[in-house]
Amino acid sequence: MTATTTSRLPDLSGSAFNLRSFLHGLPGVDKVGVEARAAALGTRSVKTSAKAAAIDLAIRMVDLTTLEGADTPGKVRALSAKALRPDPADPTCPPVAAVCVYPAMVPVAAEVLRGTGVHLASVATAFPSGQAPLDVKLADTRDAVAAGADEIDMVISRGAFLAGRYDHVYEEIVAVKEACGSAHLKVILETGELETYDNVRRASWLAMLAGADFIKTSTGKVPVAATLPVTLVMLEAVRDFRARTGRQVGVKPAGGIRTTKDAIKYLVLINETVGDDWLDPDWFRFGASSLLNDLLMQRTKLTTGHYAGPDYFTLD
Template sequence: MTAADQEARARDVLGVSRLTDTALTSWLHGLPGVDQVGCEARAAALGTRSIKTTSKAWAIDLAISMIDLTTLEGADTPGKVRGLCTKALSPLPSDPSTPRPAAVCVYGDMVATARATLGASDVKVAAVATAFPSGRASLPVKLADTRYAVEAGADEIDMVIDRGAFLSGDHVTVFEQIVAVKEACGDARLKVILETGELVTYDNVRRASWLAMLAGADFIKTSTGKVAPAATLPVTVVMLEAVRDWLALTGRMVGVKPAGGIRTSKDAIKFLVAVNEVAGEAWLSDEWFRFGASSLLNDLLLQRQRMSTGAYSGADYIPDDSPSLY
């Protein structure tokens, strides 16, 4: 879809003939407000649900299949990325039935290395772009960043919004940048990072979610993982409500990706319960829900081994992602 087509679709949703900042802001501020107390109470209640035996085993495998296995450090090397990709291809060599993560997420300059290592496997290559994590760059730079990653072989692009523009009420700039990046993605799917830890209120999270979907996001993502708080359950509940309501309004599904701070199987299962009960069973797929994580996979693998053997294994029994020597 071209930028012009996307803007036309947005005008249809808003019911206006011309997309102006006034019209966009008025529409976003007309969304129902979020009851902070109610949202946090609901998230807390969802977090107490108990899942056992076969249901827990199924949830652990599902969570593994939803991970975007991530390394986004300044010290990343080709060897580290190859090691991470190798782990994604074979998370637990002793048990070939172990699911693979959905994707490996890296900086744009590491996409070619990830693509070469993953080859034609079903593990996708995701790349952060648009001056991640700050988003402080001109639009031409953001578009060049995106095109570079796509040309190198990225299947998915994780972009960050201009939080300064959003918080100052310049919603049309945020909209136009997302539309332009979406067009630059070509066939790659676009995940739009809201950086919810900087948005301050749940109302802002809801508005930013709807703004991103209006501009053509395929996923809305909580965080870069570089700002605290990152992926909290209440924020994710607000975003799940947004994609559910967007589907009801437009007939179009959008995915959700909480990222940052989700490290244990117990935490992952809480999020899966929220997905099922807030958005619905249709989102219980790596096509529509992802975890942005690095250490989560190890804990899920340990829990999977425990359920299979009846005994806990040490971390030494889990493959690491140390830099490879080739």
């Protein structure tokens, strides 16, 4: 797929055949090439002032997430407070991009976050499996939006996608997007279950065609979560999508990103694949929980000149 293609998209709505032919007409992903490229970009060395800037940007891109059955209102309140002031000892530390919780916890987080500029994301549509009837998923979405979420993370039906029922997945995303109203829609592809890079590319295009504002790699609930090559394939998809339609779509790798080193590799990947336009919390997010503490520890090391320890940062 070349970025210079400017041909208009065919009309895909309402035709399962057209959608299928379009997705299968996308060029295949060179598996060896994409893995080698991601590995090569992962070796860049980012130090001193560039590292400080990268850490602050990465903090501003974090979707601070807690998606556990054991989440309590107290934990969500603490997490929301941390989102606003990640490092209470240092007022120059920026807030994170958003807090991501289950729909039941949205009112609790909304109380803390309302009017602060930190977004409130909620997973919906029978997260994490997505195996529920459409009306349940839509009700889930509407409830979350009504409770105060301004970003919705939906999961696609991997079962339908892998069975080749692209139109089913497409219509589901369109319906959820409509239920979101003004809230941003992030579509979770769950790349760990899609088996191939070709499927990741197809799912990315499918989600973007159906109106996704963001495409997100994973739920964090399956063993294989975000990886650099998968994110690279998705970044190429959003780049090519903008080249063909003029609409910019964001990318959110989630799950398994735990260290500052990993986060900086993703930033290098954005810079080298899609450029500056995506180096912004509005267009790129990290779905993570433990990443933030590592970013804060590295930040403290840079500002104080000595190594930081995990005892000095909150667990949640």
